[in-house]
Amino acid sequence: MSSGNELTHFDQEGKAVMVDVSDKAETTRTATAKGRVLVQPETMQLIQQGGFKKGDVLAIARLAGIMGAKKTPDLIPLCHPLMLTSVKVDFTLDPENNAIEVIGTCKLAGQTGVEMEALTAVSIAALTIYDMCKAVDKGIQITDIRLVKKTGGKSGTYEAE
Amino acid sequence: MSSGNELTHFDQEGKAVMVDVSDKAETTRTATAKGRVLVQPETMQLIQQGGFKKGDVLAIARLAGIMGAKKTPDLIPLCHPLMLTSVKVDFTLDPENNAIEVIGTCKLAGQTGVEMEALTAVSIAALTIYDMCKAVDKGIQITDIRLVKKTGGKSGTYEAE
Amino acid sequence: MSSGNELTHFDQEGKAVMVDVSDKAETTRTATAKGRVLVQPETMQLIQQGGFKKGDVLAIARLAGIMGAKKTPDLIPLCHPLMLTSVKVDFTLDPENNAIEVIGTCKLAGQTGVEMEALTAVSIAALTIYDMCKAVDKGIQITDIRLVKKTGGKSGTYEAE
Amino acid sequence: MSSGNELTHFDQEGKAVMVDVSDKAETTRTATAKGRVLVQPETMQLIQQGGFKKGDVLAIARLAGIMGAKKTPDLIPLCHPLMLTSVKVDFTLDPENNAIEVIGTCKLAGQTGVEMEALTAVSIAALTIYDMCKAVDKGIQITDIRLVKKTGGKSGTYEAE
Amino acid sequence: MSSGNELTHFDQEGKAVMVDVSDKAETTRTATAKGRVLVQPETMQLIQQGGFKKGDVLAIARLAGIMGAKKTPDLIPLCHPLMLTSVKVDFTLDPENNAIEVIGTCKLAGQTGVEMEALTAVSIAALTIYDMCKAVDKGIQITDIRLVKKTGGKSGTYEAE
Amino acid sequence: MSSGNELTHFDQEGKAVMVDVSDKAETTRTATAKGRVLVQPETMQLIQQGGFKKGDVLAIARLAGIMGAKKTPDLIPLCHPLMLTSVKVDFTLDPENNAIEVIGTCKLAGQTGVEMEALTAVSIAALTIYDMCKAVDKGIQITDIRLVKKTGGKSGTYEAE
Numbered sequence: 001m002s003s004g005n006e007l008t009h010f011d012q013e014g015k016a017v018m019v020d021v022s023d024k025a026e027t028t029r030t031a032t033a034k035g036r037v038l039v040q041p042e043t044m045q046l047i048q049q050g051g052f053k054k055g056d057v058l059a060i061a062r063l064a065g066i067m068g069a070k071k072t073p074d075l076i077p078l079c080h081p082l083m084l085t086s087v088k089v090d091f092t093l094d095p096e097n098n099a100i101e102v103i104g105t106c107k108l109a110g111q112t113g114v115e116m117e118a119l120t121a122v123s124i125a126a127l128t129i130y131d132m133c134k135a136v137d138k139g140i141q142i143t144d145i146r147l148v149k150k151t152g153g154k155s156g157t158y159e160a161e
Numbered sequence: 162m163s164s165g166n167e168l169t170h171f172d173q174e175g176k177a178v179m180v181d182v183s184d185k186a187e188t189t190r191t192a193t194a195k196g197r198v199l200v201q202p203e204t205m206q207l208i209q210q211g212g213f214k215k216g217d218v219l220a221i222a223r224l225a226g227i228m229g230a231k232k233t234p235d236l237i238p239l240c241h242p243l244m245l246t247s248v249k250v251d252f253t254l255d256p257e258n259n260a261i262e263v264i265g266t267c268k269l270a271g272q273t274g275v276e277m278e279a280l281t282a283v284s285i286a287a288l289t290i291y292d293m294c295k296a297v298d299k300g301i302q303i304t305d306i307r308l309v310k311k312t313g314g315k316s317g318t319y320e321a322e
Numbered sequence: 323m324s325s326g327n328e329l330t331h332f333d334q335e336g337k338a339v340m341v342d343v344s345d346k347a348e349t350t351r352t353a354t355a356k357g358r359v360l361v362q363p364e365t366m367q368l369i370q371q372g373g374f375k376k377g378d379v380l381a382i383a384r385l386a387g388i389m390g391a392k393k394t395p396d397l398i399p400l401c402h403p404l405m406l407t408s409v410k411v412d413f414t415l416d417p418e419n420n421a422i423e424v425i426g427t428c429k430l431a432g433q434t435g436v437e438m439e440a441l442t443a444v445s446i447a448a449l450t451i452y453d454m455c456k457a458v459d460k461g462i463q464i465t466d467i468r469l470v471k472k473t474g475g476k477s478g479t480y481e482a483e
Numbered sequence: 484m485s486s487g488n489e490l491t492h493f494d495q496e497g498k499a500v501m502v503d504v505s506d507k508a509e510t511t512r513t514a515t516a517k518g519r520v521l522v523q524p525e526t527m528q529l530i531q532q533g534g535f536k537k538g539d540v541l542a543i544a545r546l547a548g549i550m551g552a553k554k555t556p557d558l559i560p561l562c563h564p565l566m567l568t569s570v571k572v573d574f575t576l577d578p579e580n581n582a583i584e585v586i587g588t589c590k591l592a593g594q595t596g597v598e599m600e601a602l603t604a605v606s607i608a609a610l611t612i613y614d615m616c617k618a619v620d621k622g623i624q625i626t627d628i629r630l631v632k633k634t635g636g637k638s639g640t641y642e643a644e
Numbered sequence: 645m646s647s648g649n650e651l652t653h654f655d656q657e658g659k660a661v662m663v664d665v666s667d668k669a670e671t672t673r674t675a676t677a678k679g680r681v682l683v684q685p686e687t688m689q690l691i692q693q694g695g696f697k698k699g700d701v702l703a704i705a706r707l708a709g710i711m712g713a714k715k716t717p718d719l720i721p722l723c724h725p726l727m728l729t730s731v732k733v734d735f736t737l738d739p740e741n742n743a744i745e746v747i748g749t750c751k752l753a754g755q756t757g758v759e760m761e762a763l764t765a766v767s768i769a770a771l772t773i774y775d776m777c778k779a780v781d782k783g784i785q786i787t788d789i790r791l792v793k794k795t796g797g798k799s800g801t802y803e804a805e
Numbered sequence: 806m807s808s809g810n811e812l813t814h815f816d817q818e819g820k821a822v823m824v825d826v827s828d829k830a831e832t833t834r835t836a837t838a839k840g841r842v843l844v845q846p847e848t849m850q851l852i853q854q855g856g857f858k859k860g861d862v863l864a865i866a867r868l869a870g871i872m873g874a875k876k877t878p879d880l881i882p883l884c885h886p887l888m889l890t891s892v893k894v895d896f897t898l899d900p901e902n903n904a905i906e907v908i909g910t911c912k913l914a915g916q917t918g919v920e921m922e923a924l925t926a927v928s929i930a931a932l933t934i935y936d937m938c939k940a941v942d943k944g945i946q947i948t949d950i951r952l953v954k955k956t957g958g959k960s961g962t963y964e965a966e
Contacts, residue, residue, distance in 0.1 A: 006296070006297065007207055007218065007293055007294060007296065007297060008296040009221075009292070009293045009296075011571075014217070015542075015545065015573065016221055016542065016545055016546055016549070017549075017569075017570075017571050018549050018567070018569060018570040018571070019569070020568060020569035020571075020590060021568045021569065022511065022568040022569055022590050022591070022592060028666065035303075046168055056175075056861070056864060057168065059659075059660065059861060059864055059865075060170075060177055060238055060239070060864075060868060062659065062660055063238065063660055063721050063865060063868055064236070064237065064238050066660070066661075066662050066721060066722065067236075067718075067721055067872075068236055070717055070718070070725055071232075071235070071236065071718075073553055074232070074550075074553070074554075075225065075228075075229055075232065075236075075285050075288070076225060076285070076288055076289055076292045077221055077224065077225050077289060077546050077549060077550055078221070078292060078293065078549065079292060080566070080567065080568065081553055081564075081565070081566050081567060081725075082566065082725070083566060083724070083725050083726065083727060084662070084724065084725060085664060085665045085666040085724065085755060086661075086662060086663070086664035086665065086666055087661075087662040088655075088661050088662070090659065107664060107666050108666070109666060111568060115295060116288065116291070116292050116295075119288055119291060119303075120288060123284045123285075123288060123303070124236055124237070124284075126306075127236070127237055127277065127280055127281060127284060128237055128238060130277070130280060131170070131237045131239060131240060131277050132168055132170045132239065133168060134276060134277075134308075135167070135168065135169040135170075136167065136168060138308065138311075138319055138321075139307070139321065140307070140308075141305060141306065141307045142196075142280075142284070142306035142307070143304045143305055143306065144302060144304055145287075145302065145303035145304065145306075146300070146301070146302045146303070147295075147299065147301075150299075158299055160299075160300065172893075176864075176867060176895065177864065177867055177868055177871070178871075178891075178892075178893050179871050179889070179891060179892040179893070180891070181890060181891035181893075181912060182890045182891065183833060183890040183891055183912050183913070183914060189344060217539070217542060220337075220338065220539060220542055220543075221542075221546060223337065223338055224338055224399050224543060224546055227338070227339075227340050227399060227400065228396075228399055228550075231395055231396070231403055232396075234875055235872075235875070235876075238868050238871060238872050239871065241888070241889065241890065242403075242875055242886075242887070242888050242889060243403070243888065244402070244403050244404065244405060244888060245340070245402065245403060246342060246343045246344040246402065246433060247339075247340060247341070247342035247343065247344055248339075248340040249333075249339050249340070251337065268342065268344050269344070270344060272890060328618070328619065329529055329540065329615055329616060329618065329619060330618040331543075331614070331615045331618075336539070338543055350827065357625075368490055378497070378700070378703060379490065381700065381703055381704075381820075381821065382492075382499055382560055382561070382703075382707060384820065384821055385560065385704060385707055385821055385882050386558070386559065386560050388821070388822075388823050388882060388883065389558075389711075389879075389882055390558055392878055392879070392886055393554075393557070393558065393879075396554070397547070397550075397551055397554065397558075397607050397610070398547060398607070398610055398611055398614045399543055399546065399547050399611060400543070400614060400615065401614060403886075404886070405885070405886050405887065405888060406823070406885065406886060407825060407826045407827040407885065407916060408822075408823060408824070408825035408826065408827055409822075409823040410816075410822050410823070410825075412820065429825060429827050430827070431827060437617060438610065438613070438614050438617075441610055441613060441625075442610060445606045445607075445610060445625070446558050446559070446606075448628075449558070449559055449599065449602055449603060449606060450559055450560060452599070452602060453492070453559045453561060453562060453599050454490055454492045454561065455490060456598060456599075456630075457489070457490065457491040457492075458489065458490060460630065460633075460641055460643075461629070461643065462629070462630075463627060463628065463629045464518075464602075464606070464628035464629070465626045465627055465628065466624060466626055467609075467624065467625035467626065467628075468622070468623070468624045468625070469617075469621065469623075472621075480621055482621075482622065494732075498703075498706060498734065499703065499706055499707055499710070500710075500730075500731075500732050501710050501728070501730060501731040501732070502730070503729060503730035503751060504729045504730065505672060505729040505730055505751050505752070505753060556714055557711075557714070557715075560707050560710060560711050561710065563727070563728065563729065564714055564725075564726070564727050564728060565727065566727060594729060650940070650941065651851055651862065651937055651938060651940065651941060652940040653865075653936070653937045653940075658861070660865055679947075690812055700819070701812065704814075704821055704882055704883070707882065708880070708881060708882050711880075712880055715876075715879070715880065718876070719869070719872075719873055719876065719880075719929050719932070720869060720929070720932055720933055720936045721865055721868065721869050721933060722865070722936060722937065723936060759939060760932065760935070760936050760939075763932055763935060763947075764932060767928045767929075767932060767947070768880050768881070768928075770950075771880070771881055771921065771924055771925060771928060772881055772882060774921070774924060775814070775881045775883060775884060775921050776812055776814045776883065777812060778920060778921075778952075779811070779812065779813040779814075780811065780812060782952065782963055782965075783951070783965065784951070784952075785949060785950065785951045786840075786924075786928070786950035786951070787948045787949055787950065788946060788948055789931075789946065789947035789948065789950075790944070790945070790946045790947070791939075791943065791945075794943075802943055804943075804944065
């Protein structure tokens with residue numbers, strides 16, 4: 001599909017298309033994306049308390065990320081509707097850098113990859129952390145959203161890290 | 162509302178709530194968010210061609226960002242439904258750094274701010290750029306998503322830059 | 323807003339924007355749109371039976387049209403989210419011409435008109451009639467979708483017929 | 484399924500059903516629909532400028548049509564959720580008649596046809612053209628929305644033109 | 645999957661996941677759910693009139709239930725997106741008990757069951773009856789929403805009644 | 806509006822309408838609804854563990870209920886789009902009866918009441934509890950969904966209990 005340096009979401013005349021995947025083989029495909037949310041040290045502490053005493057920012061962000069993955073074809077104009085068979089969103093706290101790492105993994109057996117679903121899961125989870133902490137922290141940044149791994153499809157396994 | 166270091170999206174017992182804004186004054190509120198999409202030099206060139214010869218990545222990302230802003234209450238669990246009166250999404254190309262800067266601005270007269278709408282517009286526009294370029298560039302990163310300006314509401318104007 | 327022959331959904335540089343209506347006055351606005359669905363004589367008879375014996379095509383199309391009006395900002399990229407205070411969809415059967423006329427009326431007190439909501443109501447109601455009859459009639463046409471009346475806003479009342 | 488002159492979206496007692504397609508064969512199915520948007524000569528000129536200097540009405544309408552096709556099961560009450568593998572929306576300008584022809588084509592391998600998806604794509608694209616031009620042209624009409632071709636499924640190929 | 649007394653929507657560490665069904669066999673699955681709407685005797689009469697003279701509450705509730713089933717993955721956070729091949733919603737009037745029984749049945753060939761889709765269809769249909777009657781009856785109750793039958797999948801047929 | 810024993814969602818001819826509320830006064834309106842989820846004793850124990858060691862069923866159901874309230878106009882055909890200013894979903898465990906009570910409260914300043922929003926919040930939260938527990942408990946029932954309190958609007962305060 002990606003024959004050389006062409007943007008595949010355009011046809012020869014430069015018109016946007018939802019790429020025709022009708023003839024692509026149905027294979028098991030997975031994608032894992034990551035991103036980071038940078039917060040103030042005090043915010044980091046509030047988030048870390050989530051698990052035991054106070055409301056749990058990360059549990060809510062996880063759910064938002066999972067639901068966000070399902071909305072990908074509604075959000076990204078040229079994405080195909082897909083039937084995800086698995087979505088996982090997880091977090092690693094990196095208190096030294098006052099960062100929350102967001103990890104999203106999607107899976108299905110289908111004709112097109114699930115990178116955008118994994119990236120959307122990460123983005124929506126990160127935005128939700130932002131929303132829940134913004135009253136105490138106006139300088140939050142969402143950063144380093146990227147694909148880290150992808151399996152299945154004609155191009156096979158890709159690993160960024 | 163943000164009394165000290167409390168996360169306002171939780172009540173005293175730590176339960177998630179959609180914050181009650183019924184008694185907040187209706188004021189004109191704006192928010193501007195930014196983010197950056199980092200691509201390969203070749204991708205940068207393909208995007209720059211958008212305006213004249215080839216399909217226009219940025220025009221599509223702009224539209225996705227505007228539509229994404231409208232979906233914010235669907236995506237971010239504790240966001241209020243809002244009636245945005247203006248949404249703008251724009252881009253600045255920074256070819257030296259192979260970066261596309263995404264700028265999103267939202268506006269309304271209402272009881273709660275529009276930061277999340279601006280940040281969502283930027284995120285969805287950035288994800289759309291990613292989607293449209295991913296066939297030729299597997300290492301794209303979305304980064305530095307942040308609020309840069311906010312006006313209106315009790316807390317008044319905030320400017321990050 | 324419509325200063326001369328400019329398309330208002332673009333800014334000076336030709337970039338799509340959701341027009342800023344923040345400073346427009348809030349007035350009561352209504353819009354009525356119409357359209358026609360052209361069917362075979364046999365289909366017309368089946369639809370006419372709807373009220374008494376068989377399933378009611380028009381009742382379902384009416385509901386789809388009302389629900390469709392509410393989805394307008396999701397469907398039409400640069401439409402503002404609106405809080406419609408009234409939506410009506412009705413039908414006039416014109417058996418001589420084997421036509422079902424669809425009439426949609428929307429209303430609200432707001433800063434922008436509801437033409438698109440009325441037109442969307444008509445379009446979705448017409449598509450639903452199509453869907454429900456297509457098994458017996460492959461040549462259905464949806465035609466003459468247009469605004470027939472509009473009140474409120476700076477430009478005042480407009481009447482097409 | 485369409486045994487004689489029955490509306491298949493109702494059961495024997497006239498109750499609306501989403502037709503059971505569980506036992507239908509999965510075949511490759513395509514559908515192409517067309518429609519026309521009739522505008523003033525001045526509007527036609529503004530649209531024709533889209534490709535080079537001013538904002539591009541048709542590019543936005545194309546995107547709205549593609550996204551609209553994906554929303555078909557949300558809009559048309561008794562349509563099945565489908566996984567479209569291809570959506571294309573295109574336009575032919577007919578300046579002599581001041582008409583924009585909208586052409587939508589959908590495709591999938593599935594148990595039910597994609598006519599409604601193609602017709603919805605055309606309708607939403609046409610409504611978007613309307614929305615973007617309505618500030619300069621109050622008399623726009625959307626007309627002649629119809630199925631022109633359909634392949635796959637038990638009933639095989641159908642061609643209207 | 646349901647190994648003993650574990651909640652399958654959480655992983656070992658208690659984090660919410662959309663259960664990975666990638667390796668489950670695709671079988672035909674059906675589910676039937678029921679619920680009851682309890683109304684005042686006068687409301688019961690108004691509903692019973694629906695079929696002939698007055699607007700038809702049940703026809704509208706049926707449609708809302710069918711459309712609601714399609715929205716299940718949007719509503720229930722950890723539900724998989726599914727391609728339902730059949731949705732039926734029906735009603736039995738029980739005037740002696742002033743109850744409307746709602747029955748919803750969903751079907752597909754897939755890797756996961758459709759209980760939630762059937763239960764959602766019943767719930768949304770019941771809520772719609774409530775909405776349409778609430779102006780004349782403030783004490784309506786929705787009750788006894790439950791799964792009555794389920795076929796397909798590893799666990800086979802389940803019948804509650 | 807509710808003049809005697811009329812269903813207000815139909816006009817004089819029995820056609821469904823979204824009731825015209827354009828001329829109703831904007832007042833502060835609240836509504837509280839309740840419902841019960843009946844489970845097995847073992848399920849009750851698993852849910853009670855939620856707060857400390859295992860994944861938290863109720864936190865997820867709370868979020869689903871809040872998000873569900875926002876979707877009410879999408880789900881209930883004749884509901885108006887509303888801008889809720891507050892949504893709360895809470896739970897009371899009643900281990901003696903193996904019941905989880907769900908309580909939903911919505912609020913806004915508007916022209917129409919928020920009963921359906923509160924009832925939808927309760928229904929979706931209850932369905933989510935069902936979904937999360939169904940692997941270990943096939944006989945769950947959702948019951949007693951009802952309005953318990955309503956304030957604001959022309960009809961004033963209503964209290965059921």
